[in-house]
Amino acid sequence: MNSLSKTKTQPARQDLPPGPPCRFFGLPELRAMGPDYLGFLQAQQRQHGDVVYMRLAQYRDYSFFHPEQVRELLVAAHEGLIRWERGIECMASAHGHSVLIAEGEAWARKRRMLQPGFAPKRVAAFATLMVQAGEEALAAWPQQAQADMPFEHAMTQLTMDVILRTLFSSHAGPQARAAEQALRTLSVIAYREMFWPASAPLWAPWKAPKRRALKVLNQLIEGQIAARRAHIAAGGADKPDLLDMLLKLQDENGQPLSDSELRDECMTTFLAGHETSAGALTWWGWCMATHPEAAAQAAAEVDAQLGGRKPGVEDIAQLPFLGQTIKEALRLYPPAPALLTRKSTKAMDIAGWHLPAGSMLRITPYLMHRDARWFPAPEAFRPERFGPAAAEIPRGAYLPFGAGPRVCLGQHFALTEITLIAALLLQRYRLVPVPGSEPPRPTLNITLRPHQPLRLRLIKRA
Numbered sequence: 001m002n003s004l005s006k007t008k009t010q011p012a013r014q015d016l017p018p019g020p021p022c023r024f025f026g027l028p029e030l031r032a033m034g035p036d037y038l039g040f041l042q043a044q045q046r047q048h049g050d051v052v053y054m055r056l057a058q059y060r061d062y063s064f065f066h067p068e069q070v071r072e073l074l075v076a077a078h079e080g081l082i083r084w085e086r087g088i089e090c091m092a093s094a095h096g097h098s099v100l101i102a103e104g105e106a107w108a109r110k111r112r113m114l115q116p117g118f119a120p121k122r123v124a125a126f127a128t129l130m131v132q133a134g135e136e137a138l139a140a141w142p143q144q145a146q147a148d149m150p151f152e153h154a155m156t157q158l159t160m161d162v163i164l165r166t167l168f169s170s171h172a173g174p175q176a177r178a179a180e181q182a183l184r185t186l187s188v189i190a191y192r193e194m195f196w197p198a199s200a201p202l203w204a205p206w207k208a209p210k211r212r213a214l215k216v217l218n219q220l221i222e223g224q225i226a227a228r229r230a231h232i233a234a235g236g237a238d239k240p241d242l243l244d245m246l247l248k249l250q251d252e253n254g255q256p257l258s259d260s261e262l263r264d265e266c267m268t269t270f271l272a273g274h275e276t277s278a279g280a281l282t283w284w285g286w287c288m289a290t291h292p293e294a295a296a297q298a299a300a301e302v303d304a305q306l307g308g309r310k311p312g313v314e315d316i317a318q319l320p321f322l323g324q325t326i327k328e329a330l331r332l333y334p335p336a337p338a339l340l341t342r343k344s345t346k347a348m349d350i351a352g353w354h355l356p357a358g359s360m361l362r363i364t365p366y367l368m369h370r371d372a373r374w375f376p377a378p379e380a381f382r383p384e385r386f387g388p389a390a391a392e393i394p395r396g397a398y399l400p401f402g403a404g405p406r407v408c409l410g411q412h413f414a415l416t417e418i419t420l421i422a423a424l425l426l427q428r429y430r431l432v433p434v435p436g437s438e439p440p441r442p443t444l445n446i447t448l449r450p451h452q453p454l455r456l457r458l459i460k461r462a
């Protein structure tokens, strides 16, 4: 191979990382990816190693599986990346142009404005609301000695209630059940649409379920904003919630969020702010139900620290083992198991490979978290991995909240909420699998949920 041919737009195969042979424009790979994205990528990693190249339709597609490469991409090369336009287009029908969707200066402006609202101090002020929501939800659960609960549904309703209280000073009313169903519908549709090159317009007759789902969510969010505007117009007092913060935000030029920006940020905070936390609590519940010794140790820690009183934000640091069980559940079942695919906007060199502008880049926390090099016996639930005596985990190997400048904005919020709710649960119940039930299979529909709604048996603690 001479040096001239290396500079051609289409690199020769030996200049590319290993991967499946390029056949039929990558259609066999695309067909295999849709029904089992995580299994497909895992098989590629096993066969080809830490960097896998595929030709998928018009895209040069690279998957990275090594922590150093992940940090190189998400941290060092961040400015040369955007999120894959088609993926974002499928999510934008609900999220609009929020911080989750925006790119470049528009994203940076939103991120700078929103960041203080999710800082630890701000989140701490919401802890009382989180605990209140948890206590009220648990008080409404069956009170007999043991009961089989639709646990996943209960966690979704609870985290939705938390976000409605913290965002709008509101509660999960009858609209919440409809919103849960609508979000499920939208996630399945958005995930499916990502594997098609384009979407039919929303008015197409077969898009009625998507239209209905969007209407439910829009009515919920826009109704809350309209009610707040009416409250302010009537001279009502400030409310200690995120909407109040969003209404008062100004950028460096003194510009507030426009009406549509406000709607979009509220929608993203509502959706991103409860769906993933619900998934995290659901999987944590399953881990506790199937690892009674770890559950008993976490419950003993909670009892010793709280002595029966309700938890507060200041207790979180005193519940290290409980925190380890949560981290380990997030490792085995990261609610965002595949980061939103990135596209390079300029040529770059990563891990010794030259990536032309326009390359697709995939990072898959679910697979990084199950790599025996960083997590020995990766399928085992071992909270000790995150204990003080454990070996250090390489930076970039553990990514439940992503990494780099686009790391999850709500990570502190989520961890505070999950820990407080987990403590409330352990104070009251022992969780066990429903006898005879099938173990949940992780299923990807943008987020990671059990293949069918998870039920757990709750046994009241004496």
Ligand code: HEM
Residues within 6 Å of the ligand: 099, 100, 101, 111, 268, 269, 272, 273, 274, 276, 277, 280, 334, 335, 336, 339, 340, 341, 399, 400, 401, 402, 403, 405, 406, 407, 408, 409, 410, 411, 413, 414
């Ligand atoms: C266990 C719960 C959560 C998990 C696992 C999670 C995970 C993630 C991940 C992995 C990303 C980055 C995606 C990427 O790089 O492609 C992200 C972004 C984001 N998350 Fe979360 N999240 C959680 C909870 C929350 C909560 C509670 C909120 C808000 C209240 C939130 C708001 C956001 C926003 C706004 C972004 C976009 C940030 C940006 O693009 O600058 N998340 N989340």
